[in-house]
Amino acid sequence: xxRRRRGMMSEELKxxxxxxxxxxxxxxxxGWGGIRAQDAGNMVKRAIQLAEQAAKKS
Numbered sequence: 001x002x003r004r005r006r007g008m009m010s011e012e013l014k015x016x017x018x019x020x021x022x023x024x025x026x027x028x029x030x031g032w033g034g035i036r037a038q039d040a041g042n043m044v045k046r047a048i049q050l051a052e053q054a055a056k057k058s
Contacts (some may be wrong), residue, residue, distance in 0.1 A: 009047060015027070
């Protein structure tokens, strides 16, 4: 039995990052499965950067 993992990022954050990184049109056209692995990696890197910045402000 395989369980589907829940995403760690909200849809809102993923959408914001995709727009910022310039591949949101692909997401709109093909869904999240249509993005390149490199784009997904860049999205994760950017999310980590934002989390680190937020932690420093606290």
